[in-house]
Amino acid sequence: MNLASRKLINRVFTSVGVLSILLMAATLVVIMGPIVERGLGAFIFRGTVEHRRVLLQQFGRGDREALEAESREVAAARRPVYDLLEAFEAQLTQGPAELRRQYRQPLNELKQHLQGLLGPFPGKPEPVLLRDRYGETRWDQARARCDHIVYAEHYDYSDPSRMGLLVRTPRAEQFAGTVLEPLFTYVPAHLEEMLRPRWTCYARFLTDVSYDSHFFGGIGPELLGTFYLTIGAILFAVPLGVVSAIYLTEYARPGSRVVALLRTCISTLAGVPSIVFGLFGLAFFINTLRVSPSKSVLAGSLTLGLLILPLVIRAAEEAIRSVPETYKLAALSLGATRWRTMVTVLLPAALPGILTGIVISMGRAAGETAPIIFTAAVSVGQPLALWQTFTEPTPALPWNIFNLCSEHQAVDEIRHVQYGMVFTLVLLVLLLNSTAIFLRARISRKLRG
Amino acid sequence: MPQPVRPVRREQQAPAANPPAAPLPETAHVRTDNFSVYYHDHPAVNRVTLTIPAGKVTAIIGPSGCGKSTLLRAINRMNDFVPGARAEGQLWYCGQDVYGPNCDPVELRRRIGMVFQKPNPFPKSIFRNVAWAPKINGYRGDLEELVERSLRQAALWDEVKDKLDRSALALSGGQQQRLCIARAIAMQPDVLLMDEPCSALDPIATAHIEDLIDQLKTQYTVVLVTHNMQQAGRVSDRTAFMYLGELVEVDATDIIFTRPNNPRTQDYITGRFG
Numbered sequence: 001m002n003l004a005s006r007k008l009i010n011r012v013f014t015s016v017g018v019l020s021i022l023l024m025a026a027t028l029v030v031i032m033g034p035i036v037e038r039g040l041g042a043f044i045f046r047g048t049v050e051h052r053r054v055l056l057q058q059f060g061r062g063d064r065e066a067l068e069a070e071s072r073e074v075a076a077a078r079r080p081v082y083d084l085l086e087a088f089e090a091q092l093t094q095g096p097a098e099l100r101r102q103y104r105q106p107l108n109e110l111k112q113h114l115q116g117l118l119g120p121f122p123g124k125p126e127p128v129l130l131r132d133r134y135g136e137t138r139w140d141q142a143r144a145r146c147d148h149i150v151y152a153e154h155y156d157y158s159d160p161s162r163m164g165l166l167v168r169t170p171r172a173e174q175f176a177g178t179v180l181e182p183l184f185t186y187v188p189a190h191l192e193e194m195l196r197p198r199w200t201c202y203a204r205f206l207t208d209v210s211y212d213s214h215f216f217g218g219i220g221p222e223l224l225g226t227f228y229l230t231i232g233a234i235l236f237a238v239p240l241g242v243v244s245a246i247y248l249t250e251y252a253r254p255g256s257r258v259v260a261l262l263r264t265c266i267s268t269l270a271g272v273p274s275i276v277f278g279l280f281g282l283a284f285f286i287n288t289l290r291v292s293p294s295k296s297v298l299a300g301s302l303t304l305g306l307l308i309l310p311l312v313i314r315a316a317e318e319a320i321r322s323v324p325e326t327y328k329l330a331a332l333s334l335g336a337t338r339w340r341t342m343v344t345v346l347l348p349a350a351l352p353g354i355l356t357g358i359v360i361s362m363g364r365a366a367g368e369t370a371p372i373i374f375t376a377a378v379s380v381g382q383p384l385a386l387w388q389t390f391t392e393p394t395p396a397l398p399w400n401i402f403n404l405c406s407e408h409q410a411v412d413e414i415r416h417v418q419y420g421m422v423f424t425l426v427l428l429v430l431l432l433n434s435t436a437i438f439l440r441a442r443i444s445r446k447l448r449g
Numbered sequence: 450m451p452q453p454v455r456p457v458r459r460e461q462q463a464p465a466a467n468p469p470a471a472p473l474p475e476t477a478h479v480r481t482d483n484f485s486v487y488y489h490d491h492p493a494v495n496r497v498t499l500t501i502p503a504g505k506v507t508a509i510i511g512p513s514g515c516g517k518s519t520l521l522r523a524i525n526r527m528n529d530f531v532p533g534a535r536a537e538g539q540l541w542y543c544g545q546d547v548y549g550p551n552c553d554p555v556e557l558r559r560r561i562g563m564v565f566q567k568p569n570p571f572p573k574s575i576f577r578n579v580a581w582a583p584k585i586n587g588y589r590g591d592l593e594e595l596v597e598r599s600l601r602q603a604a605l606w607d608e609v610k611d612k613l614d615r616s617a618l619a620l621s622g623g624q625q626q627r628l629c630i631a632r633a634i635a636m637q638p639d640v641l642l643m644d645e646p647c648s649a650l651d652p653i654a655t656a657h658i659e660d661l662i663d664q665l666k667t668q669y670t671v672v673l674v675t676h677n678m679q680q681a682g683r684v685s686d687r688t689a690f691m692y693l694g695e696l697v698e699v700d701a702t703d704i705i706f707t708r709p710n711n712p713r714t715q716d717y718i719t720g721r722f723g
Contacts, residue, residue, distance in 0.1 A: 255532075329565065330629070331581075333558055334559075334563075334632065335559030335560075336585055340585050
């Protein structure tokens with residue numbers, strides 16, 4: 001091969017490499033961009049007076065007097081809405097029965113949306129469900145709700161060969177000619193006075209409990225649960241994994257069939273789908289060993305620990321194996337036993353690699369959903385005390401992300417919580433991985449001198 | 450419990466107060482008798498009978514692959530860690546059969562220090578490198594004093610006394626090798642095995658180490674494997690010439706280099722092969 005073609009190949013190779021790295025970076029930006037943008041929406045948003053009311057009444061935080069003053073002003077701004085409604089209802093009761101029949105359904109729908117926007121009507125008994133006791137807490141959702149008030153939506157199925165078509169009609173048309181008609185211009189025009197949005201930084205989202213299945217509050221129990229599960233998994237997997245790695249690298253007879261079989265088993269274990277681990281955890285830890293009466297953090301930690309065990313073994317094995325043989329020989333020649341050599345020379349030198357493996361498996365454990373579905377996770381719950389982890393199940397970020405988007409009855413209204421959870425989880429894993437890099441660099445630097 | 454090897458120790462004192470092993474010059478510290486080492490079925494050391502006297506520097510020379518390093522590593526049983534290695538015959542250290550059932554290899558290695566071809570300090574501080582072996586062996590004296598004494602003996606103290614807590618890996622190659630010698634000395638062994646200790650070093654560092662070996666023989670029995678015949682001539686009292694796993698000739702160094710008995714020795718030292 002001549003020089004020119006070698007150079008060409010080199011150049012092609014370099015450019016392909018650069019291209020793929022750029023592509024990866026772009027993908028990362030495309031993925032991370034929305035996660036960060038929407039996720040931050042759970043922390044920083046325009047909170048309405050209802051948000052402040054929830055904080056004061058449910059969490060006991062905020063300025064009572066300021067809120068009361070604000071409530072009075074807000075009530076004044078809302079007054080015309082309720083007046084219009086009252087006038088319309090009076091018109092209905094005095095009018096013919098046909099009129100009542102005609103407007104019963106549209107009016108109920110409208111009232112529902114108004115209640116969702118502004119909270120319960122004044123003078124009515126307090127609703128049973130917490131979610132009905134407050135209006136929209138977030139400005140973006142208030143705007144969406146306002147849109148529902150101004151426009152009625154229904155699906156047009158008249159053409160059977162096509163999918164239903166969304167049809168939006170102004171409600172002002174529905175109520176044309178009634179006293180209610182001005183409402184549909186008043187509400188959008190005075191939305192700000194009625195709800196008083198203010199930029200809010202809700203940092204306690206991370207630590208607050210949630211009320212009424214995530215309608216209000218934060219993700220404190222989920223975060224804590226994830227923390228417990230991850231730490232628990234590490235507590236089970238690391239001692240076992242490191243000891244196994246020590247055995248495999250230093251004590252097992254090299255080339256023996258048993259060791260080869262063990263290695264194959266570990267590789268297989270690493271490839272088992274996580275849902276299988278979840279079912280195994282249920283069948284083994286809960287049903288057979290009965291480590292806890294039902295789902296618990298303990299059972300989940302054990303299952304997750306089993307899941308990351310092969311990762312830890314592999315990382316530790318690689319790390320120990322990559323310690324130069326000369327260190328080992330030096331230690332042995334100085335009259336150290338194998339165990340001493342391991343503990344005082346090989347393990348410290350392998351520490352950066354082992355730590356990196358541990359932290360990366362922590363990220364894995366924190367993010368796994370399937371293993372905890374059957375063993376540890378519930379969709380709502382209180383933050384657990386340490387001793388409760390042995391018997392109680394816990395909410396956890398990955399499971400609750402899935403739960404909120406698949407099983408929650410009001411997905412659209414708590415979307416921001418879900419985004420906040422995703423953002424937090426991604427941040428957590430990112431944080432763990434950068435910790436690994438940092439630790440590795442620091443320890444290596446210390447060893448190099 | 451097997452009885453550990455417990456040779457009579459010379460008291461650790463200033464070198465001047467301890468005359469260079471004059472009372473027992475020809476005491477055999479290490480002796481082999483028809484000793485062979487096999488790698489699988491291939492004999493790397495073949496029926497060697499050799500006496501290594503105490504308080505002297507014994508050099509083992511020979512071309513590459515002649516088994517000299519294998520023989521050296523057999524003395525403190527470092528070959529145990531080479532898969533497929535196996536010893537036959539007898540190797541005696543202070544009257545104890547090293548490969549016998551009563552020998553504890555860990556104890557043996559505490560008595561017989563070793564310096565390797567490539568400097569291999571631990572990735573720890575200079576101080577902890579030297580203090581490592583005494584520490585794991587439960588040394589109960591003044592550790593700092595021991596470290597200083599060892600570093601002085603290894604002629605390294607003046608260069609590192611201000612940076613004992615710095616990583617040993619930051620030292621130069623020659624300094625690292627002297628640190629390894631200090632580390633071996635700190636264990637207070639009787640015998641120092643040196644496996645081509647200068648082969649990875651430049652001439653100046655080599656000169657340093659050679660001076661050092663000269664001083665060390667006042668306190669230790671030194672066995673030096675070297676590629677470099679000039680080095681053997683400069684520093685050793687006795688020289689053994691090995692060829693193809695066999696011991697060809699062993700005698701006082703000046704005899705080997707001036708009037709060897711065996712024509713193969715003659716050929717090797719005059720550079721006709723090797």
